[in-house]
Amino acid sequence: MQIKSRALITGAIFTLIALTTMQGYLIFNTYDLKKKSFAVESRKKIGGIVKTSYVDSLSWNYRMDFVKKIPDYKSGNITKEELLLTLENAAKARNDQFLEYYKQGAGHFNLNENVLFNKVATTIQLIDKNGNVENLIDESKNEQVFLIGTNFPFYEGLLINNWNWSFNEEFINSNQENDTIIIRYRASLYMKILNWDKIILKQLxxxxxxxxxxxxxxxxxxxxxxxxxxxxxxxxxxxxxxxxxxxxxxxxxxxxxxxxxxxxxxxxxxxxxxxxxxxxxxxxxxxxxxxxxxxxxxxxSLGYNDIKLNLEEVNLSAFINEVCDDFYLTISNNIQFIRDIDNTEKQILIDKFYFSTAIINILNNAIKFDGTILKVKYTLSENNHIISISDNGIGISKKNKKLIFGKFYRVSEKNIHNYKGLGLGLYYCKQIIKAHYGTIDVESKEKEGTTFYIKVPVNDRKENFISR
Missing domain, CATH: 1.10.287.130 (Signal transduction histidine kinase, dimerisation/phosphotransfer (DHp) domain)
Known part of the structure; x- marks a missing residue:
């Protein structure tokens, strides 16, 4: 039975861990798929906004402003930096219009406000009629010129796609001859999602x-x-x-x-x-x-509700002394019996037979479990009569302390019961004390001894017992 129980418990715990792991794995996969799905949907919505004739016309205008300045660059009238600044300023001049359009498009496509977009020029090449290539911007060197959208570093965003454009521009060179130059232009579109994890977690x-x-x-x-x-x-x-x-x-x-x-x-x-x-x-x-x-x-085996009390008003000091006198006659001479009983005139309602049975059961238990020094102490507090019964016996382990008041429970070591009894004594004591509206508790250390505490309220009245 013990092996089967251990196997069942181990199996249940293992199954719980396995199911928890599987659930965690599925949740992580769901989160990852949702994240990818959100990115794909955002790309499509951005594509619906920027792939329009209005955005194309804005892009055409700032590109043409840039192209018109290339002859000046080839003639040596402006530097490369000034040429690129022309492109950047031309795009910047139209960015406010784009951002307003993008905001309206985001509202139309229900695009999350945390999704940002930008467009950057990543490659600009000038190719002369002899095939010589000059790189104004080299993508392999991560050189970029910000065009439109929200300016953020490309490595913080997700690449949506690349867009290529080629144009032939005629101009008069330094020799006053007609010349043609091919412009190869490549732009990259990026999106950045702010608080991405927070968005996905909110959705899930x-x-x-x-x-x-x-x-x-x-x-x-x-x-x-x-x-x-x-x-x-x-x-x-x-x-x-x-x-x-x-x-x-x-x-x-x-x-x-x-x-x-x-x-x-x-x-x-x-x-x-x-x-x-x-x-x-x-x-x-x-x-x-x-x-x-x-x-x-x-x-x-009776419960406290089944115990029929024959209540009498007694002086508890005198009563405990009487019980101790009778018990002392039954014990051997090698047992030291100590009393510390306060003299008080306070009366209490108890069933003398049952109450004495509870005290004697605890005293007998102390002797049964190797107690050689017994001490009975009685004090009267403002609210309770307090009886403590101590011994120097084998003590009770922490594990067993919670079980000793259970029905049929007996102290055992490695499934071997070394002490006789039916395991009803302490259960019976607890039911008797509960029938008197009291409580019983225990403090113990193994191999040092045990102390039982019985507390019975001072203000109990007979009608309280009758109305139960």
Whole structure:
């Protein structure tokens, strides 16, 4: 059973981890696909804005302003930097018109406002009639001239596409001869998405929330199932242990009854009154023992609501002293019994039989678990009667502290029970104290001893018990 339980728990945890990993992988893939899809949609929308006759006319105008200045450059009237500045200024003069048009187009195509666009010249070559090439802008050297849109570094954006244009321009060279030059022009279109992750996360927020809820539900379900499995395992072990224990407890009186019965029915015993009388006494004792064992199981299994209290007003100081006096007569001389009981005139409503049973059960427990020094202390606070019972026995581990008040629970080491009992004593104590509207708690350290604390409210009235 233990191996099967471990296998099931390990399997459940492994499955949970596997499902969580798969869910994380699918969410990441969904995020990545959504990101790519958003980029593709943005490219299409930008294409719908810039591939229009209006934008073409703007581009044609600043290119032609640039082309008209090339003869001056070839004639040596302006420098290369001045020529390129002509292109940049011509484009800049028309950029406000473009940005206004782009804003209107973005609204029309429902383009996200965080998507920026720019167009840059990446290659400009001048080729003379002899085939000589002069690079005004060299793409291989990452040289660019910003044209229109929002100016941002190309490496921060995504390339949409490249656009090539070629034009022949005639001019009079320095020799006053007609000449022709070929202009090869290449422009690149980029887009930049601001707060890209934030946009995608916002779009996938509902999906992430549902995924989180499913994961939380899965973890809760797995945890609940494991806890139930461990609880059922524990109940099964307690049940098996109790059956074995009660069977062992019943065997001795039953075996003795069997022998006594055989002796009584023996022909020799019929003629011997002493033997017959001893056999009858043995039968009576064992019968009483069996009855007590059954009563212990029945009575000690009661819940606090099932306990019928016969309430009396008593002085708790005097009452605890009486219980201690009676208990002291039953213990061996090697046990040191210490009392620290405050004298108080305060009265309390208790059932003397049940309350004394709870105290004696705890004291007997201390002796059973190797306690040689017992101390009973009673104090009266403003709100509670406080009884503490301490011993120097084997103590209780942290793991077992939460379990000792459970029904049928017995302290064990490596599944071996070294101490006799049905595991009902402390459970019964707790039910008795709860029936008196009190609480019972424990502090303990292994191999150092244990202290039980019983607290009963000062202001209990008889009508409170009756109305329960």
């Amino acid at each position: 927020l509902l999906l992430f929330f549902i995924a989180f809820l499913l994961l939380l539900f899965l973890i809760t379900l797995t945890t609940y199932s494991i806890r139930n499995l461990l609880k059922l395992k524990r109940v099964s072990e307690i049940k098996t242990d109790f059956i074995n224990n009660i069977t062992h407890e019943l065997k001795t009186p039953l075996a003795t009854l069997s022998i006594a019965t055989k002796t009584l029915t023996n022909k020799f015993a019929k003629d011997n009154k002493d033997i017959a009388e001893d056999s009858i006494n043995t039968i009576n004792r064992q019968n009483k023992r069996l009855q007590n064992l059954i009563d212990q199981v029945v009575d000690n």
